[in-house]
Amino acid sequence: MNRVIGLFLDSLPGTSQGNERRVEQEKVEQVPRTDDALNPPSQRAVLLRRVAGPLLSVGLLVLALWGLRQFARHVTYHEIREYVASVSRARLLLAIVLTTLGFGVMSLYDRFGLKSIGRSLPWRRVTLISFISYAFSNAVGMSFLVSGSIRYRFYLQNGLSTTEIAKLVLYCTLSFWLGLLALTGVTLLVEPLPALVQVGEWQLHMGYWRIPLAVALAAVPLAWVLGGFIRKPIRLWRWRVLLPRPLSALRQVLVGALDWWLAAAAMYVLMPDSLHASFGHFLAIFVIAQIAGLISHVPGGLGVFETMLLACFHATNDKHLTAPIIGALAMFRVVYYLMPLCAATMLVLQREARGFRKQSLWSPWFSGLLPSFFAGLTLVSGAVLLFSGATRALPERMDILRDVLPLSVLEVSHFMASVIGMLLLILARGLQRRLDVAYWATLVLLVVGAVFSLLKGIDYEEASLLALLAMALAPAHRLFYRRASLFSTSFSLGWIVAILAVFGCATWLVMFSYKHVEYSNSLWWEFSFYQGGASRALRSLVGAAAAGLLFALAALIKPQRLRRAPPSETELERALPLIRHFHSAQAHLALMGDKRLMFDADGKAFLMYDTEGRSWVTMGDPVGEDEDARRELVWSFLEQCERAGGWPVFYQVSPDDLDMYLEVGMNLLKIGEEARVRLEDFNLDGKSKKTLRGTINKLGRDGLRLEIVRADEVAPLLPRLKEISDAWLADKNAREKRFSLGAFDPRYLVRTPMALVWQGEQIVAFANLFLTETKEEASLDLMRFVPEGPSGIMDYLFVELMQWAKREGYRWFNLGMAPLAGLTSRRQAPLWNRFGALVFGRGERFYNFQGLQRYKDKFDPEWEPRYMAVPGGIALPMILANVASLISGGLTGVVRR
Template identity: 70%
Template sequence: MLSLVMLCLALWALRNLGSDVSYRQVARYVHGLEDWRIALAVLLTALSYGVMTLYDWFGLAAIGRRLPRAQVSLISFISYAFSNALGMALLISGSIRYRFYIQAGLSTAEVAKVVLHCTVSFWLGLSALTGVTLLLVPVPLTLPLAQLRLPVAVLLTLIPLLWLFGNRLMPRPLRVWRWRLSMPSTASAARQVVTGAVDWGLAATVLYLLMPNEVDTGFGHFLAIFALAQIAGLISHVPGGLGVFEAVMLAGFGATGNEGLEAPILGALAAYRLIYYFLPLLAATLLVVVREVRGLRSKALLAPWFTNLLPPFFAVLTLVSGAVLLFSGATSALHSRMDILRGVLPLSVVEVSHFLSSVVGMLLLILARGLLRRLDAAYVLTLVLLVVGAVLSLLKGIDYEEAMLLSILALGLAPAHQLFYRRASLFDTSFSVRWVVAILAVLGCAGWLVMFSYKHVEYSRNLWWEFSFYHGGAPRALRALVGATAAGLLFALAHLMRPARPRIHLPTEAELVKALPLIKHYSSAQAHLALTGDKTLLFDPEERAFIMYDIEGRSWVAMGDPVGESDEARRELVWTFREQCERAGGWPLFYQVRPEDLDLYLEVGMNLLKLGEEARVRLDGFNLDGKSKKVLRNTVNKLTRDGLRLEIVPVEAVADLLPRLKPISDAWMRDKKVREKGFSLGTFDPHYLCRTPMAVVWQGDEPVAFANLFLTDSKEEASLDLMRHMPDGNAGIMDYLFVQLMLWARQEGYRWFNLGMAPLSGLHSRRTATLWSRFGAMVFGRGERFYNFRGLYRYKDKFDPEWESRYLAVPTNIALPMALANVASLISGGLSGMVRR
């Protein structure tokens, strides 16, 4: 929101400061720049980006790591090319460095140190250059806050000085919370300050070289204004300081007696943007596309976190390409190029091409969201529109620069089809508020550019119907803007008129029958919880997988991972479920998901919180031998001598047995003073219990304990859900039930026996752990009065299980306490169940 407000203020300031400036004047200055100036500016830009690589070199040296020179230079160039153009340098350059340095073998902590070193060097150089310049050069008193020049100069100069001599002032490491900060040596600090100052000095020299000769300021005055404008742009967080930097530069030069030179100054700033920001960004994009496309051929790089980076990358570039087409449609073509077209094409072709190019630009803004959602249709349409947009750019004004940009993106996107695998409709894709604001911001900037470019054209109704090679720029821009706006509104209308989301309902008998084969063939026995009938089932269109979920408050909670053997169907269901939740204004949550499926949730941008650990006993090694099993062995032997025996009752015989088991369940609940739970636990419901086999412990002719069984056809896993026994029965009867079931399952050929989850186990309270992990570890250790966390873990651990982590997948920016309360409410059977047993 701050960036958006700053952008609007900057555009308003630019409009006021350049009220007498026309787009033609700005374009005339840019195209009139001498070739030697442009060549020298490009050379100095390359030198500046070369100096930036020293940030990474010195950062790696500071942590004692060495990497190949070419590799470090490539990483540094790509990170700064993107962060300079897109803003938010710490986030963007830090993310890119993390991506590449992790591949190069650095640890997360080492990458963080390199990023911190580069960021500090970046700001130290700017601070030193600005401070010294303000000390030596008296800025005009008409500049805003000019009276504070000396205090600001002293403060900015003092920061790098303190950094230079910090190791002498603070020889011991400074402890800040859980971190220890050591000041660098004087030599290392000097390298940081000098590198940053040279980098910023070269950047300023590039712009100074492009400025008009008539600007009556020395390099010192220019450098002071430049540094202050850069600081304002960086603080605003507007991508590349766009608009903010230009507004401060215009205000600064206007206050130094350069009135009437606004058009040449804006022309110099536009050329500076192209040379210092756009050309490196284009080169870095080419390098990344080539590198990543090559990486797709290497199986070693096809990790989930790797492939997750490319769709957002292509989505951002598509968004930028759409903005370029819209901005190009808002301005007039060069007269020299229109002269060429006049002798080759009829006017109607030029008019139609100009109109359609802006429509294509708007469609690319919309399709970028589809690329982010990995939609196959969005991929195909984007590829087609990029090619069409490149052709239209040539036909409307021989804009070969735009055509080249769109063609390069199309070439990079073409081999990445496998990353866009979803067959969902683009109209079913949800558009977040931020995404809508981004599209509206681009469209608003295009409208502002139309007003700025043709503000000297007198508006009339006849303007819409004027067609001309030389005097038709304004009508073409207006028609193109209306066409782009209409395309966006039509899509929004079609999106609003999509079918209503399906109504939530409990599964029918037919749905449960349809789900049963998927449950039986799934690797996890916990999929049988779908048979409880208290959760809605969401199937994929081909019915190869399903998600079981329920709703509490704003939380749409899916129990476990998608159930099914088809990875493609399961992956698509996660996307479908999330989009269905977003359309309804809900929070998608996946409860108790397994480690092997975490990529399903990371791919859709969800966070993962560890809930605890699940106990799974490997049956081929399970027995009662050894000293550690002495207590279990004695319990089983004693109860066997007392006449207890285990019977596995098949599904078809369970219904007749339930009347004899009901008293056991009622007595157990009265003794425990609890009520039936739900969602992740079954209840004593005949419709549910008759769908699974039953394990019954008999003493003579009377049942004394029972548990319903979850058995997979693949015999990968066996488990149980509802466990009840007579309160006044034999001591150790549940141990007897578990042991006998495991021995039976081993004999039947099952690989694992699932004992269920121990909540909050395996969470740590180390200083480096997350806040959630430390909170969970505290509750696990001290929350016995609310729930028997430790006791449950110790009970299951005596069977020597292998503990496997289970997670909660949640969206970003969620009200986590409320979401956790909603999950607890579902399991407890309502809010009252959370406070009552």
């Protein structure tokens, strides 16, 4: 579940209109340390880090469920329900009031955090943002990631910069933990813990370490407050931190402590009177159990919190105490976690409904957030159906059904509801991947599931949940535009773990709810309104498992199309019309034949890519005029990389298409700027062009002339051009590049027109041309000249080509990219930008960065940024090395010219 929500919240907002500048200036990237780049982690270490977190959470969940089984082995489901029914409405209302006050206190985190960074927003807006972020983070765990991501999206809309949001999230997280540590430490100093905690045969002596633990925990917030008297920055590892003033620090601690105190009070009023524990004693156990749940990273501390609480209250063999405590825990989960989550969900959906009705309220970031948001709710809905099928129906509702429904309808409805629950868990992944088929299937199953929920036990609560989600999903069809098959969708380890965890919890519920029923083979074939609950639960569980296994089998036997061979002549001919009609002349690099081609299902677009190590690198944006086909290619390429265990990388992409990569959760690195000359404004007039004008006039008097040769006339010229190319490479002591540049390959050169510079009867320079049939852009790729040729021959070639293209009606002439140009080294700039600016300014001994930019600048181009879209995480050092190796033709080419 954590991984699912992580994926949901990692989908960043798209860029449109004014958002491009924000992506460039505010996207914070992490650059690895030098020693990490020189000694990258092994693939085994990377894999271990990827799977360790989810597997640890699942392991702790399994351990917690085992602990709950130990405590509840003498407790029946009926006893728990009986206690829940006995809780008075006054106590339940008091718990709701305390929960409401608790969320009100949580809003102080944001209000004081905004004050600390010198910003102010209306208190209603701040309260709403705080409520939504904490409602989700409390329920799904990983508070820093979940609440931080939600705050990022909301506060970005309200004018805060990325740096300000990061400071605010850090302030709230620190307040959260400082308050918990302070309350825990002080409470443990005052109230003793049980001397011995026992779970089955496992024992823990807590009396020995209570005081040392209390002192250690209380020392942290105390040091934070006292550190405010030191008005100089304190160095913590690689950071310099200026602690807040004592009054501000004390306010952080008090707000956090009050938040946790109210949470404990909300649960305390639901606890049974037979507990015979003072609030102070209960508070000590509550905060210890909460810390254990937070450390486990299990969503909401589910199972871990309950096990710790039962263990500390010595409820192992006392079913008269265990059943009421479990009932109180269930009610606390509903009041403190589920009800706020439902309320926050309705607020978000209401906000989104306004956006559908009024386009001006629609924000780009929300279009990226909603598919994953719906995926998370669909996952929850599937879990609700599975859990409902694993537990008993209410007897009074069964009495009603007995009088109006045949038994066969009840049995089929119960079975199908659980099967639909498993299918919703699977379809959630398709929604997150924006699949059209997943949208329609989910919409139908939600409606059918709501009907079955009513028929199997008049479960109107879960039917309402499914119906509300269906109504919210119905108008959002345009967000799910992909036509790919659900069976071709890859399921990450996090998704698989989430589905298995939900199914495992449902299995545990079946065993707990019907543990008093003695198992026999005949149990599978018993059908009854009153005595058939166990049979229905078993059959439903097997049906859900069968649905999941059948889907997995269908996905496994589906043939995988992982083509990694170089393109054939047929494929190049298929790509040629798309290349010629594309707005960017860079698409002609596909004709080099050194990159694999990946087409969409209808052949309306393609992308070119190559692999180096684990990096699968595309060259430029998908090529084609059909926007839907281009977007689908990005998703398909991402899924292909996931199946192959590779890292997807989109190299040298343009600002116009950044939303396609942000939509799939990629991070952006600005890698330079591309120079494009607007041809209608190009001329050699003016004082600034005096030197260039003189060079061109001189070379014209020396007999230089330009000739444009059609592609079908290039082949006879290749032997003469080969001599020029070899001489140029030898003079420059260089080697052929590849991937982002062309090489002298006859098969490649005969596919494009050629520009020749003659001096008398001798060819002194040549360049192959990239020309679009739409006349949008012209460019050149491979440019070579004789070493003994006249000075200024490159200037002559560029100017003559631009004047020719202008006469032919082309709009732009592309001069190519200046690597690392346009990156700033300001203090507030992202770390990657500062690193790139440093290399650009001081890396002349390795590459002529500034010289290349200055040379192109004399043609008065318009500079347009170019980006590289990469996955987040620790793979960045290896990706950068792989891309450099790919372009340079191998590792030796990285250090050679």
